[in-house]
Amino acid sequence: MKHLLSIDDLDRAGIERVLDRAASFAEVAGREIKKVPALRGRTVVNLFYEASTRTSSSFELAAKRLSADLVSIRAASSSVTKGESLKDTIATLTAYDPAAIVIRSPHAGAAQLVAGWTDAAVVNAGDGKHEHPTQALLDVFTLRQKLGSLDGVKIWIVGDVLHSRVARSDILAFTRMGAHVTLSGPPTLIPRGIEALGCDVEPTLDRLPEADVVYVLRMQHERMKEAYVPSLREYAMRYQIDTNRLQPHQVLMHPGPVNRGVELSGDAIDSPQALIGQQVEAGVVVRMAVLYELLAGAGAAKSPIGSVETAVAA
Numbered sequence: 001m002k003h004l005l006s007i008d009d010l011d012r013a014g015i016e017r018v019l020d021r022a023a024s025f026a027e028v029a030g031r032e033i034k035k036v037p038a039l040r041g042r043t044v045v046n047l048f049y050e051a052s053t054r055t056s057s058s059f060e061l062a063a064k065r066l067s068a069d070l071v072s073i074r075a076a077s078s079s080v081t082k083g084e085s086l087k088d089t090i091a092t093l094t095a096y097d098p099a100a101i102v103i104r105s106p107h108a109g110a111a112q113l114v115a116g117w118t119d120a121a122v123v124n125a126g127d128g129k130h131e132h133p134t135q136a137l138l139d140v141f142t143l144r145q146k147l148g149s150l151d152g153v154k155i156w157i158v159g160d161v162l163h164s165r166v167a168r169s170d171i172l173a174f175t176r177m178g179a180h181v182t183l184s185g186p187p188t189l190i191p192r193g194i195e196a197l198g199c200d201v202e203p204t205l206d207r208l209p210e211a212d213v214v215y216v217l218r219m220q221h222e223r224m225k226e227a228y229v230p231s232l233r234e235y236a237m238r239y240q241i242d243t244n245r246l247q248p249h250q251v252l253m254h255p256g257p258v259n260r261g262v263e264l265s266g267d268a269i270d271s272p273q274a275l276i277g278q279q280v281e282a283g284v285v286v287r288m289a290v291l292y293e294l295l296a297g298a299g300a301a302k303s304p305i306g307s308v309e310t311a312v313a314a
Helices: 012-029 054-065 086-094 110-115 133-147 165-176 232-239 276-295 305-313
Strands: 043-048 069-074 100-105 121-127 154-158 180-184 200-202 213-216 251-253
Touching (some): 012 054, 012 133, 012 276, 043 086, 054 069, 054 100, 054 121, 086 100, 086 110, 100 110, 100 276, 110 121, 121 133, 121 276, 133 165, 133 276, 154 165, 165 180, 251 276
Parallel strands (some): 043 069, 043 100, 154 180, 154 213, 180 200, 213 251
């Protein structure tokens, strides 16, 4: 694996390899010294053209815990504000010989373009409404930790699918791992033909009790230039997930940030069925695993943990 631009870059065995690696890093995360020397002397660049808390901070922590040198760039404080193109920005960064470039962009396909302009490994941290593969990997990791296997698991993805790059990556990852995926939301927020990705579509939540996992998406107001729903109040009445809608056997997920009182009620967010906190925790170890597999996996030992003592001594 040279880059991670899409979940389609990984077959089931590849996903399992990344998740197994993440599980080994989770063991390291529980120790007093959380760093391993796997990427010592390598440089990782985080290039974010969109606001981010969870993804950017977890990639930064992941690089640091692998002992990489880190350069974090936000578009608002870079030469982009002076009119510099993405291609010229990548040319500048490539001159510093980075091992990996992690990019988030509002434009679909941006990560694919960057991969053609640099010899560094490129990780797609979200490109427009296209994909967000590391979010899907951490979601699978979280569910695997909770359920053991996704084979035969019924997952309902509810909400603003149209504007969600997470939904597309999750559909690919969940189905690849053996789950059955159903999408539900207002018809205006369900892309036409999305069933081609291997999922079903239900316009109402009448059959939601059948789900094992309820995965709720954020209403992405910043991407909406038209009135896709009559009002947020009406949307909440029909599609908000609260503890009355959740069944005792179901678990609840959300990629964050959450619009409390819109797609999720406060009691649902704070319920013991919610795995939202576990998703955030998984972000660091899964992104450590992705960087490790891209930059050190091929020639590395089976487990990165044996070298922890070396890192501690350093």
